[in-house]
Amino acid sequence: MLKILKYFSTKNVWFIIVSTAFIVLQVWLDLKLPDYLAEITQLVQTEGNSLSQVWEPGAYMMLCAIGSLLASFIVVYLVAQSAASLAKRLRSLLFDKVESFSMAEMNRFSTASLITRSTNDITQVQTIMAMGLQVMIKAPILAVWAIVKISSKSWQWTLSSGVSVALLLLMIAIVIVFAMPKFRAIQGLTDQLNRVTREGLTGLRVIRAYNAAKSQEAKFERANRELTGANLFTSRLMALMMPVMSLIMSGLSLAIYWIGAHLINGAEMPSRLGLFSDMVIFSSYAMQIVMAFMMLSMVFFMLPRASVSAKRVMEVLNTEPGIKDGGLKPSAGAGTGEIEFRNVSFKYADSDEYVLEDISFVAHRGETVAFIGSTGSGKSTLLNLIPRFYDATEGEVLVDGMNVKDYALRDLHNKLGYVPQKAVLFTGTVTSNVAYGDNGRAAGSADDVKKAVAIAKGKEFVEKLEDGYEGSISQGGTNLSGGQKQRLSIARAVYRKPDIYIFDDSFSALDYKTDRQLRSMLKQETTGATNLIVGQRIGTIKEADLILVLDEGRIVGRGKHHELLQTCEVYRQIANSQLSKEELEIG
Numbered sequence: 063m064l065k066i067l068k069y070f071s072t073k074n075v076w077f078i079i080v081s082t083a084f085i086v087l088q089v090w091l092d093l094k095l096p097d098y099l100a101e102i103t104q105l106v107q108t109e110g111n112s113l114s115q116v117w118e119p120g121a122y123m124m125l126c127a128i129g130s131l132l133a134s135f136i137v138v139y140l141v142a143q144s145a146a147s148l149a150k151r152l153r154s155l156l157f158d159k160v161e162s163f164s165m166a167e168m169n170r171f172s173t174a175s176l177i178t179r180s181t182n183d184i185t186q187v188q189t190i191m192a193m194g195l196q197v198m199i200k201a202p203i204l205a206v207w208a209i210v211k212i213s214s215k216s217w218q219w220t221l222s223s224g225v226s227v228a229l230l231l232l233m234i235a236i237v238i239v240f241a242m243p244k245f246r247a248i249q250g251l252t253d254q255l256n257r258v259t260r261e262g263l264t265g266l267r268v269i270r271a272y273n274a275a276k277s278q279e280a281k282f283e284r285a286n287r288e289l290t291g292a293n294l295f296t297s298r299l300m301a302l303m304m305p306v307m308s309l310i311m312s313g314l315s316l317a318i319y320w321i322g323a324h325l326i327n328g329a330e331m332p333s334r335l336g337l338f339s340d341m342v343i344f345s346s347y348a349m350q351i352v353m354a355f356m357m358l359s360m361v362f363f364m365l366p367r368a369s370v371s372a373k374r375v376m377e378v379l380n381t382e383p384g385i386k387d388g389g390l391k392p393s394a395g396a397g398t399g400e401i402e403f404r405n406v407s408f409k410y411a412d413s414d415e416y417v418l419e420d421i422s423f424v425a426h427r428g429e430t431v432a433f434i435g436s437t438g439s440g441k442s443t444l445l446n447l448i449p450r451f452y453d454a455t456e457g458e459v460l461v462d463g464m465n466v467k468d469y470a471l472r473d474l475h476n477k478l479g480y481v482p483q484k485a486v487l488f489t490g491t492v493t494s495n496v497a498y499g500d501n502g503r504a505a506g507s508a509d510d511v512k513k514a515v516a517i518a519k520g521k522e523f524v525e526k527l528e529d530g531y532e533g534s535i536s537q538g539g540t541n542l543s544g545g546q547k548q549r550l551s552i553a554r555a556v557y558r559k560p561d562i563y564i565f566d567d568s569f570s571a572l573d574y575k576t577d578r579q580l581r582s583m584l585k586q587e588t589t590g591a592t593n594l595i596v597g598q599r600i601g602t603i604k605e606a607d608l609i610l611v612l613d614e615g616r617i618v619g620r621g622k623h624h625e626l627l628q629t630c631e632v633y634r635q636i637a638n639s640q641l642s643k644e645e646l647e648i649g
């Protein structure tokens with residue numbers, strides 16, 4: 063928890079220092095009040111005094127109260143400001159960190175948990191800072207100062223206050239012991255609830271079509287019930303604390319007056335008045351001390367949850383991304399668009415089995431290299447190694463003669479136009495989705511966007527949209543068809559004018575005719591660029607300069623279409639299942 067304090071900015075540290083000064087002032091003013099109260103008690107109890115004499119200490123009391131109020135306002139303002147800035151900073155840092163994560167870290171934390179950590183967990187930290195910080199500074203100062211003030215009075219009174227404080231501390235300890243594990247569970251259960259909610263919302267159509275609403279509801283109910291249970295437990299603990307605290311406070315009041323009554327009863331007449339005013343002062347101070355500890359116990363109650371949250375935030379911030387930026391720029395004069403895999407093998411971090419084994423091939427500048435193979439044969443994984451979504455476990459992936467691990471990631475990505483298997487669109491317009499990101503060159507014009515959309519065969523449908531190229535795209539592109547999304551996703555890559563295109567099964571959402579037209583258009587417009595294409599359809603890949611047939615992570619055939627028909631059994635089987643006899647004979 064304390065480690066998170068290092069994320070306070072210098073300005074906020076100054077705010078906290080100034081707040082501490084105002085807290086000291088506030089405590090001094092609060093502790094001055096009982097002195098005036100004692101003076102007034104003496105004045106009222108002593109015969110012959112007039113009411114006008116009470117005005118002066120009364121006015122001072124008023125001033126102290128107003129001063130304390132003002133100091134309190136300033137402290138609350140400064141501390142709230144600091145807590146909000148800390149939360150803002152943590153959110154930015156967390157966002158940047160998550161952006162730098164490779165797929166391995168994303169899989170490790172899970173999207174749902176990263177969302178909870180960036181929102182709920184940071185709010186917990188902010189709340190404890192806003193409420194807890196001033197109490198944690200104020201309570202010890204108030205307690206120590208008040209104890210010093212009353213320590214010279216009767217030992218019986220001091221003992222009764224000591225016992226109350228000890229009881230409060232015991233209660234705090236019990237709360238921490240019982241509540242801490244629950245708080246840890248609550249954050250985990252919030253992750254779980256987020257996950258189920260996300261799944262329920264994103265999979266709505268499938269859930270409805272499969273009449274799975276009931277089972278999905280049951281999953282949600284379970285997650286909701288578990289979270290509610292854990293929350294109820296901690297709330298009940300909190301509810302129990304309040305009456306116990308009141309009991310301790312009232313008990314202390316009673317003890318002070320009871321002890322006071324005995325002391326006054328046993329004292330000589332002249333010292334009785336002094337004892338009475340001492341009792342009034344002591345009672346006020348004792349209440350201040352108990353109040354200080356009560357405030358502390360409230361903070362201690364919130365602390366375990368905030369501490370769990372802080373740990374979860376720090377865990378993300380302290381995670382080093384598995385993919386390190388190589389930092390090197392590609393050397394001038396190096397080829398543009400050559401890709402080589404040298405004996406590459408790969409396995410996912412959470413698995414012992416290799417998904418790719420001993421993959422070697424070269425895609426020369428301007429060539430089209432295609433990958434085909436059964437589902438799960440490792441085609442997407444192979445392409446993912448080029449932009450370094452994952453790093454090869456063994457062997458080397460080279461782009462323009464340089465290992466991808468050595469590249470400054472920015473320079474590597476500037477060379478690539480990546481089109482994923484499932485089109486990803488962002489909330490915005492057609493233009494903002496096509497002219498997306500930065501490719502290290504000057505931003506293109508509106509005409510470039512139009513040209514890219516035309517190459518990707520999207521012109522017709524985009525121009526039919528109400529606002530054309532400024533037509534809005536909703537989150538995830540849900541207002542477009544699968545094929546339309548895929549065309550915009552391809553247009554985004556074309557707009558970048560990359561040296562290397564990576565199409566991860568990007569044409570399967572298109573009908574055969576569009577698929578063919580799009581590829582021939584791409585070929586014309588992107589001469590000189592290297593194309594890597596994963597395809598399910600023979601028609602998509604048969605014109606490639608080199609086709610690699612993958613089976614269970616290994617290359618089992620390589621060559622051109624007509625060669626593979628002769629030499630590769632796996633390829634022949636795929637072709638047999640897709641092409642007519644005539645097409646096969648023509649090759």
Ligand SMILES: Nc1ncnc2c1ncn2[C@@H]1O[C@H](COP(=O)(O)OP(=O)(O)OP(=O)(O)O)[C@@H](O)[C@H]1O
Binds near residue numbers: 410440
């Ligand atoms: N993040 C991951 N963690 C662990 N294993 C994974 C992960 N992603 C994929 N795999 C496994 O790696 C293997 C290859 O997957 P990959 O997605 O590369 O296949 P593919 O040939 O592209 O399949 P498809 O044609 O169905 O897209 C599969 O067995 C899959 O279960």
